[in-house]
Amino acid sequence: MSSPILKLIAQRIALGILLLLAISVLIFAGTQILPGDVAQAILGQSATPESLANLREQLGLNDPAYVRYFHWLGGVLTGDLGTAMSSGQDIATSIKGRLWNTLFLAFWAAIVAVPLAIILGLIAVRYRNGWVDKLISGLALASTSFPEFFIGYVLVYFFAVKWQIFPGISTVYDGMPFGERMQAIALPATALTLVVLAHMMRMTRAAILNVMQSAYVETAELKGLSAFAVIRKHAFPNAIAPIINVVMLNLAYLIVGVVVVEVIFVYPGMGQYLVDHVTKRDVPVVQAVGLIFAAVYISLNIIADIAAIIANPRLRHPK
């Protein structure tokens, strides 16, 4: 019984690793297409031909692309992400703190967003097509339709400038007391929650409604169970796979898609780090961040798949 599951899981993981390797090639190729090179970008307007030549030599930009790719891949496999070209800092060290910040923010946004989205979805199904359902769906749709920067600025305007309840900029640092840190991330976490809420809530609603068409739900209703009991006991467990899927997708988004929110709230996470280094053409950093983002995305998707397989026995026995 358990061996086919293990086999499936092993298969998924192997596929994931293969995918990651393919992505590494794409990332590397992509960074080669960027206009200009890192030496030019570091020196900017103050570049002179001599200083450019000096810097290029020093950074090893004169090697052919494939040599640099394998050199890089070898480093990554041994846990060495290299050093940032522009600042000379060790990438793994600088990313550690940033990644932790991003995960911290994503964690708290998820803690609020996931249960809220599922509960709202359940409520919407319970009162489907009534005004409660329409209100929830309407608000959720509205909050997804606004771009992130708009939601961010509205939050800043009311909570930071007008009422001055929360800080409008979220600079967190090492050794910051937990309470202050929570206060600092209040607004970006809220913005992220609003951004991902609707998607998860709508999917929950749709998935459960889908199941509600089934004969066994009708049977449950005919047994005289209350509407909530039908949803909780019979519909929800059978809709769990698609819900997990959408939750994982959104969790991935909370980690890899927060660039705009981090910039607006001046939050020192991975997004800002990436933006800074893209403009500097700091290829090793862009590659490292891209690879980490890809890894996060792939692992969350694998987890979603595995959870779905465990939740739905039918998936274990492919026809």
Place this chain on the structure above:
Amino acid sequence: MSNELEFLSRRVASGKLSRRDFLGRAAALGVTATFANSLLSNAARAAGPIKGGTLKAGLVGGESTNSLDPALMMTQVPFAFGKCWGEMIVELSPDGKLENRIAEEIGASDDAKTWTLKIRDGVEFHNGKTVTAQDVAATLERHSDEKSKSGALGYMKGIATIKASGKEVVLTLKEANADLPYLLSDYHLIVQPNGGKDKPDAGISAGPYVVKTNEPGVRHGGERFANYWQGDKMGHADQIEVIVINDATARTAALQGGQVNMINRVEPKIVDLIKHVPGVTIRNHAGPGHYVFIMHCNTAPFDNNDLRMALKLAIDREEMLTKVLRGYGSLGNDFPINASYPLFTEIEQRKYDPDKAKFHYKKSGHDGSILLRTSDVAFPGAVDAAQLFQQSAAKAGITLELKREPGDGYWNEVWNKQPFCASYWGGRSTQDQMYSTAYLSTADWNDTRFIRPDFDKMVLAARAELDEAKRKQMYHDMAVMVRDDGGLILPMFNQFIDATGAKVDGWVDDPHQELMNGYALAKCWLQA
């Protein structure tokens, strides 16, 4: 009335009257809040700085790729933080004169080729070591090394030898330069122990603050240096902090929400809006920075002076100043110098003249459209400015075709490569520096391809001239030459627009760079 106000403001400064009461009295006397506030800050300045507190600035221009190595400083945040922890050899004072800092005295030989810097006694580095002539010499050596990546290398290359002996540093130049002390005020030339040759990014110098936090792209913090040699003049706040806020809206919000005490680069279009926010003061002032359109004088069709003149006459400077800068700037006159330079002379203002432009355009024999490249990063509002230029040129019968280039890579793919594009110059501290950087035939940044041996000779001659009246005349002639023959279209000089929140005192407008030439955090204080 003004006597009464002055009296009252002094009472506030000495703590005998509350600020709120003062503003009430001032309003009753029919004085605007802005004027009353400026009176107050004058009085407070007269009463002397207040020590203590934490002064915070939210600034654009910081990246996680920044380093504390002064040689690599380029953007605003390292510049402003550098002025907090670094100490300079000389500095420009707000009134445009030179102020000796680590150098106590600077003397030149008659031919302006040999310069002697006498090093001040008793200035201490943050590591407890005393600043010596060797440290100063090593600093200059590091920045003038051909292999160095220093932003000051361009000027430093002119130094032939650097020798330290006893308390003196003696510099000999390859060519005479009467402006050498001005060059030494370049913000890269922070004096470091052994010139920073051992550990360039250690962040150790002799400035008013000791580096405590350095998280590039996020925040930088400093703590007052107890043994600072000029503790009465600088280093009033106990602590300072620079928070990197690159987003303009977030920056303004942080000032309004009271999270920071000062910000830089307020966008002209929102100045009028945030002027009315209680407690916020806009600190705008003129400087040498300018917004330009540059043509390559050696590339067709711009190799024809009639065509260049036609384009210069076809731009409506006044309209651009009101619409793009909302008046926060001044008119340009197609040469890169304005009144913020010590040896500036007025030249008749060029005006928008479609008829004359038409005449020169016809004479040039060119027809068909002319491609102008622009981008948001060239200067704020560059795309709008290019569109205004297109409209005003159309009235003179000249068709400009606009190409909006991506901001990424603009400085290496377009600027100094394409024959006609929008650009920005921050200006320099002397005319010689400005002309040497961008108008000498051999200059790396000769972005108008202005290749004129006669002009080069004038630059070198003016550099060596010690008679100020003669030099002024020389610079006047050079300006006329650039204005009438060059490839520069300079519609406007922009102002620096900073803003401070309530309680910030001690602000002095400085024409050299934004944020009081970077010293705002070091020189301002918080009202009690």
